[in-house]
Amino acid sequence: MSSNITLSPASRIFVDGRTTNLGPWVLGGFIDTILMGVVFCQVYNYFSHQRADYGLNRYHTYFVLFVTLLSFLKTSQSIAVVWVQNVLDFANPDVAKTLLISAWWQNTVPLTTGIIGSVVQSFFALRYYKLSRNWLMTIPISIAIILGLASVSMSCPVVPKKSGFADEAKVMWLLIHFVSVFIADFLITACTCYILRPRVAGLASLSKLYPISLLYTLNSINEYRNDSSSRSHDAHASNRVTRRGDVELAPRSVDGHIFIQTHVTTHVSPKNALKSDSDHSSPDHSKPYLL
Numbered sequence: 001m002s003s004n005i006t007l008s009p010a011s012r013i014f015v016d017g018r019t020t021n022l023g024p025w026v027l028g029g030f031i032d033t034i035l036m037g038v039v040f041c042q043v044y045n046y047f048s049h050q051r052a053d054y055g056l057n058r059y060h061t062y063f064v065l066f067v068t069l070l071s072f073l074k075t076s077q078s079i080a081v082v083w084v085q086n087v088l089d090f091a092n093p094d095v096a097k098t099l100l101i102s103a104w105w106q107n108t109v110p111l112t113t114g115i116i117g118s119v120v121q122s123f124f125a126l127r128y129y130k131l132s133r134n135w136l137m138t139i140p141i142s143i144a145i146i147l148g149l150a151s152v153s154m155s156c157p158v159v160p161k162k163s164g165f166a167d168e169a170k171v172m173w174l175l176i177h178f179v180s181v182f183i184a185d186f187l188i189t190a191c192t193c194y195i196l197r198p199r200v201a202g203l204a205s206l207s208k209l210y211p212i213s214l215l216y217t218l219n220s221i222n223e224y225r226n227d228s229s230s231r232s233h234d235a236h237a238s239n240r241v242t243r244r245g246d247v248e249l250a251p252r253s254v255d256g257h258i259f260i261q262t263h264v265t266t267h268v269s270p271k272n273a274l275k276s277d278s279d280h281s282s283p284d285h286s287k288p289y290l291l
Contacts, residue, residue, distance in 0.1 A: 025085060029078040036075040043068050067119060074112045081106050107156060110174075114152035117181060121145045124188045132195045141187045148180035 046064055084103070122145060129138045155173035158166045 025078075026082055029082040032075050032078040036071055039068060039071050063123060067116065070112070070116045070119065074109075074116060077105055077109060077112060081109065107159060110152050110159075110177075111156050114149050114177065118145050118149040121148075121181075121184050121188065124192070125184075128188060128192050128195065131192070134191075134195075137187065137191050141184055141191075144180045144184035144187065148177050148184060151176040151180060 043064060084106075121141075125138060125141045125145065128141070129135075132138075151173045155170055155177065158169045158173065161170075
């Protein structure tokens with residue numbers, strides 16, 4: 001089956017000698033759309049829970065909305081690139097040849113990704129500084145973030161150009177961007193884990209929390225089963241008693257619960273008992289009584 005599209009000589013040379021394809025753009029747009037769904041789920045979870053309104057925490061809502069807006073614009077940009085390449089200009093090499101040069105919304109895809117990454121890295125760098133108050137490690141992290149954003153910005157003008165110098169500059173700026181992003185992510189992760197490491201020692205005193213949590217979970221399961229099997233709400237309410245203030249983990253009147261009973265045993269030696277009796281039988285009248 002022959003094609004009905006008439007190609008210009010330049011387009012024919014482009015089609016015959018092309019070394020790239022449109023598949024990576026399609027896969028990138030598909031993955032970007034899936035990750036945008038994950039972002040929406042995280043934003044919903046954020047607004048579903050109670051938030052603190054003191055210090056810098058009051059600005060977290062604006063930060064979440066800003067990152068969500070950037071992510072939405074990035075996903076829209078990826079969808080637009082795939083739509084134009086594969087639907088509007090399908091099998092049109094004249095457009096495909098000059099699209100990367102003329103379309104700013106396709107040329108700036110790496111820049112949009114770099115902006116989102118820099119904003120998120122800045123948030124975690126600020127979080128590390130609030131935990132450690134260590135400027136010595138915060139400054140290198142900030143330099144790596146700024147260098148990564150600057151390098152991806154410098155790569156945008158040289159990406160459309162086709163020359164030996166432009167190709168070398170493109171590879172150099174993108175390489176600097178990837179290395180800077182990796183260094184910033186590694187320093188943020190390593191430093192945050194190191195500063196949080198001493199706080200794990202405080203959990204050693206909570207050894208009794210694990211069995212208590214287990215018993216409470218079992219009691220909750222039993223209570224849920226009893227509630228599900230009972231068809232009369234009034235009968236179930238009459239069987240419940242007021243929770244006591246001791247270490248019981250559930251009402252004692254409900255069958256099937258697991259609870260804890262504590263017993264206090266006091267050992268009294270004979271010598272201490274005789275001494276206590278003598279003190280009560282012959283009090284010292286030289287000292288006043290404490291009434």
